[in-house]
Amino acid sequence: MQEELLEVVNETGEIIRTLPRSEIHGNPSLIHRVVHVLVFNEKGELFLQKRSINKDVAAGKWDTSVGGHVNSGETISEAAKREMEEELGITTCDPEFLYTYIHSNPYETELVYTYYCIYDGEINFQEDEIDEVRPWSLDEIRFNTGNGILSDNFEYEIEKYMTTYTGTKAQSIKGTK
Numbered sequence: 001m002q003e004e005l006l007e008v009v010n011e012t013g014e015i016i017r018t019l020p021r022s023e024i025h026g027n028p029s030l031i032h033r034v035v036h037v038l039v040f041n042e043k044g045e046l047f048l049q050k051r052s053i054n055k056d057v058a059a060g061k062w063d064t065s066v067g068g069h070v071n072s073g074e075t076i077s078e079a080a081k082r083e084m085e086e087e088l089g090i091t092t093c094d095p096e097f098l099y100t101y102i103h104s105n106p107y108e109t110e111l112v113y114t115y116y117c118i119y120d121g122e123i124n125f126q127e128d129e130i131d132e133v134r135p136w137s138l139d140e141i142r143f144n145t146g147n148g149i150l151s152d153n154f155e156y157e158i159e160k161y162m163t164t165y166t167g168t169k170a171q172s173i174k175g176t177k
Helices: 076-088 138-144 152-164 168-173
Strands: 005-009 015-020 031-040 046-051 066-069 096-104 109-118 130-136
Touching: 005 031, 031 076, 031 152, 046 076, 046 138, 066 076, 076 109, 096 152, 109 152, 130 138
Parallel strands: 031 109
Antiparallel strands: 005 015, 031 046, 031 066, 046 130, 096 109
16 A cells, blocks of 8 residues: 655645655654544534544544545545545535644644534444544533543644634534524
8 A cells, every 4th residue: 555645735735745644744843734524413412533543643532523634636625525435434514614723743733624514414434443433512522621532633623613613603513503
């Protein structure tokens, strides 16, 4: 299997060069693009995935509904749709863009493009990369923040979401119209 090629970008997403994933991961000075999709059900619960213990980042932690790299030559929206299908088997939900931000930790720096969708269909998750998927209430997520079971990236993501979307729009996004 050929190694994944990712585009190194600057803070605004302009492509600088393309490198193998192995050269980008482990070097937080190299920014790469990723997509996240927050998948809510109609009750306003957010689906989280428990990452496989074999993953190189956030192994065994609960994480964003859908998350993955933007492959070299791929658009952001193409990556969001591809990752939704690969990770959760969702093909009927058209994700809507929310915001972008930079997340950095000692292992990597990501330029994150976050989308959302509301979905109540069947979920068929990628069993070699995900151990479990289930809906969480926002109160349950708040209660578990900081206790070590959520990925650091997801904790940053949900804080960004909660502070960005308050009031009417958040109620609509969370499916509680």
